[in-house]
Amino acid sequence: MQCNVCGGETFLDMNGRLNVRCAKCGSLERARVLKMILDESGILKKGTRVLHFAPEGGLATYIKGIVGDECYDARDIDIERYQHVKVSYFDLVEACHTLPTNAFDLIIHNHVMEHLPCNVTAVLYHLHRALSDEGLHVFSIPDLPLNFHPAAIRAPAVFDTPFGAVGATGGNA
Template structure:
């Protein structure tokens, strides 16, 4: 096994996920799938305008190497990314998404971000898609736990929210049986998920992508959509 982002060959366990994280660039399974799709499918050109939410260490370096000074990293809590040694801008998706210029970005990336926002995630996705250039792509993933979709925004104290939604405030989960009725209502997208349509098994094994992520919707599933895929 070799990390397809940094080339590292050492991996460490995560809770219930043996050898999931690269010890060098800290990539997870979804990060490495994202890198495969960026390199082999999206293929942004040097100097592309890239907008990266909650920037992962390894993926951030990959995107900076492509975009140069056109790379923009943003998050609602920039100090969390001080270890990256880059400028991460303060950005609140529920309010600042409307400030994004339309037709600007060649690539927008956000992995496991939508579950944290306390507003209408559909509007956020639509507005992000409108910010893509004509041939730009948005690449993203979400938690997919079980079959059912759950979504809750509550008026409560921070302590109450932590007790109800966990320390990381997961306000929604996307269920396997309702991808068509949630994300599929926003974008024209495949009704199923199969990584082997895009990458041979030996490539997936080499990048340390476990087989249970190959043929079904999971939290490692990476969706790639374009502005023309909008159904609304």
């Protein structure tokens, strides 16, 4: 088996799950699935404006290497956690409405929504609003009870999987 994010070939156990974390880049299954989605979409190229919440180390390095430092915007509420990439402070609950409209070509967040102490419908609305017309919003949510209405996402592709919901939505067009 080989990690599609970094090419690593050694995988470590984590939380009782066997061979799930790449020993080289630290990616988990959700980051590797996300990379497959991004590669298939063809969205990643020099100049693609990316907003990435809770950026995974290997994936952040991979994306930033393609789009360039000036187009990669990583954000989180707990910036002390990140040594692998520069992350700006951003509270999705309090500040999602401040995101500029049509500003990003790609918005990514894996396992973020379940941590927000609010109705995430409003957060998802503002993230979608921040997408360019041809933008892509890719996310995963574990199989946990959440406070949102799936129809509000306007996602043509939201899949329920054994690992939770995985979605990809288009831009504002």
